[in-house]
Amino acid sequence: MNKIFRVPMKAWVVGLLLIFAIMVMAATVWSFRSGIFWTGVCIVAVGFPFIGLYWWMLYVNPSKTKIEIRENGELRVTAPPFLTAKMDLGTVESARVVPNMDKDSILGSLSRERSMDYLGFKSGMFSTNSGTSVLLVSRSTKVLELRTDKLTYAFGPKEFDEFLAAVREHVAVTE
Numbered sequence: 001m002n003k004i005f006r007v008p009m010k011a012w013v014v015g016l017l018l019i020f021a022i023m024v025m026a027a028t029v030w031s032f033r034s035g036i037f038w039t040g041v042c043i044v045a046v047g048f049p050f051i052g053l054y055w056w057m058l059y060v061n062p063s064k065t066k067i068e069i070r071e072n073g074e075l076r077v078t079a080p081p082f083l084t085a086k087m088d089l090g091t092v093e094s095a096r097v098v099p100n101m102d103k104d105s106i107l108g109s110l111s112r113e114r115s116m117d118y119l120g121f122k123s124g125m126f127s128t129n130s131g132t133s134v135l136l137v138s139r140s141t142k143v144l145e146l147r148t149d150k151l152t153y154a155f156g157p158k159e160f161d162e163f164l165a166a167v168r169e170h171v172a173v174t175e
Helices: 011-033 038-065 160-167
Strands: 004-007 066-069 076-080 081-086 096-099 113-119 122-126 133-138 142-146 153-158
Touching: 004 160, 011 038, 038 113, 038 122, 066 160, 076 133, 076 153, 081 122, 142 160
Parallel strands: 133 153
Antiparallel strands: 004 066, 066 076, 076 081, 096 142, 113 122, 122 133, 142 153
């Protein structure tokens, strides 16, 4: 049976965005009721599109991000709008758990290529100082690194332990 692991944005980030949206709505209502009509119009013209853009960037796209492990050992990643990828777990040369990606000698110094890196959520293609490309989809600093001859993958879904168990059915992982 196929197993799907989600990689949503952390709840506190979405909560902060909702608090900001409430503050913008309160300022808009206050402006109109206080007779400062054009200030209210400006808040509506700038604030609401801004909130909509960030809602899409911080909630909608990350909630669509998923890692799927199929029965045949194929791993598929969907991380809109930056990437969709698939790999065969049988091609993995080495697999290791990285407890803190930021302090890791290889993954600690990543440069963005086509990616999103915002408040702990990372999704897309990155490169290391040595020029190695890394496909990274994670919501935390704890990731599973999978190396193949072509590319390095790093995954940190919400249900990390369940994801690790599913990968171990196909690949030997070192801690």
